Amino acid sequence: MDSSGGPSLFPLQRCKTLHLVRHAQGIHNVDGDKNYKAYMSPEYFDAHLTPLGWQQVDNLRKHVHACGLSKRVDLVITSPLLRTMQTAVGVFGGDGYTDRMDIVPLMVANAGNSDRAAISSLNSPPIVALELCREHLGVHPCDKRRSISEYQCLFPSVDFSLIESDEDILWKANVRETKEELAARGMKFMNWLCTREEKEIAIVTHSGFLFHTLGAFGNDCHPLVKKEICKHFANCELRSMVIVDRSMIGSDSSTTNYPGKIPSGPDLPSSVVDEKNLGKDEPNSGLH
Template identity: 75%
Template sequence: MDIDSTSSLYPLHRSKTIHLVRHAQGIHNVIGDKDYKAYMSPDYFDAELTQLGWKQVENLRKHVHASGLAKRIDVVITSPLLRTMQTAVGVFGGEDYTDTEESLPFMLANAGNSGRSAISSLNCPPIVAVELCREHLGVHPCDRRRSVSEYECLFPAIDFSLIESDEDVLWKANVRETKEELASRGKKFLDWLWTREEKEIAIVTHSGFLFHTLATFGNDCHPLVRKEINKHFANCELRSMVIVDKSMLGTGTSTTDYPGRIPPGPDIQSATVDEKLANDKSVSGST
């Protein structure tokens, strides 16, 4: 009998759903997408969103709420750069912040020249800044971050506790991270997700990070599926995927599996089958 190898089975508790989001249009994208050399300009240091970018954020926010996704996400992981954090709080944050709230706002008014009101963190998933999902490191000023202390003033409710250095020690002015190094960092990031308990995670990151990380996946899939995984992200595009823990990296246990035979005692039919299998094995071993 032919075995169908087009599908794979994995225990549910060894999988996570991730919602990958590329940041909305930044000021560096306007010219840089036409002239790659423009990314070298110091004018685009830690580039913020354009007004078109904020409109893209509004549209994605509407989709996230209309689809019910906003209620399912357990945590939002964001790259610690202005354009990604603006996108993260704009899409997954609350409404306009009011001074009567006890919680801190995700973003202060006009943070990063946004021209936006302060954004509330009330009744929203936590947002955590993580360096592993930053854009291609080095040379391009747009990919260099500010100090954490400066960001904490602009984004009070974002959790920066996982960032070890206040200043950006990863970005080098004269050394560009290789594509292989970036892909390796992306794989390390995905492995790191298994150290977290959350099952449904939104990740707000960058085009280069997404492309080179996802390019290492899909070799065991149909070519059209691989193409779907590997294609470039547009600004503010969201794609949902499932990652599977094949190497026991995670420690979670199932919340839905049920052991059977409760209350204790042999299930007659199952016990009969077990005895038959044992007898068959014994006979097979004696020949």
């Protein structure tokens, strides 16, 4: 039966819920959205959020709390750039930071010219920085990151352990990553997600990364669904999707499936079961 035009089924343990977020407005977006050449400006190196960007963060934070998403997310993955990490900790971080020796903040006060108070790590899901979900690499100074040691001072509770190099060795001043290379990196990222044990993951990343990565999906769907998957993200937009591990890249087992008959084996015919039950009800049966 050809079910390509209708609904499809897949085992739950082979699926993950992804909450995809594009970073809030950065200082580079203000001019870059009007004139693409502005992205070449050195003043936008590792661009931080604008005051409007922080308002967008606050609005998204209210939304994820109001809809209950903040309590469901098991893990937050962020691109290791100022604007994405500011967005990630601002949206998913804890409330009411106090300067206690036993609590390390997610973000220190005024990190990246933010003019913001420190953000608490209390009641926050783990936040992990990962190079695979960075924006287009090369040429544009806004897409070049600082050293990890510098970031660790600004974001003390963000996990940078999956980043191998302290300095940015991926960004090249005269070579821009192609769309095809970015899409391939995006697929590598998606395959990596399938190996994670977490089931509900928020990802804070970039417009170009999302557009070219998601463009590889939806070809088996209705054209309108494909369009819905692949359309460009606005600043601080969140979209929730499900990723399916069709090739069993991960090794998850179900926590809700139940095997039924224990011990396993073929079910007995109803007549045999009835006779056995009847024998149990009549203790003297079989003694005649």
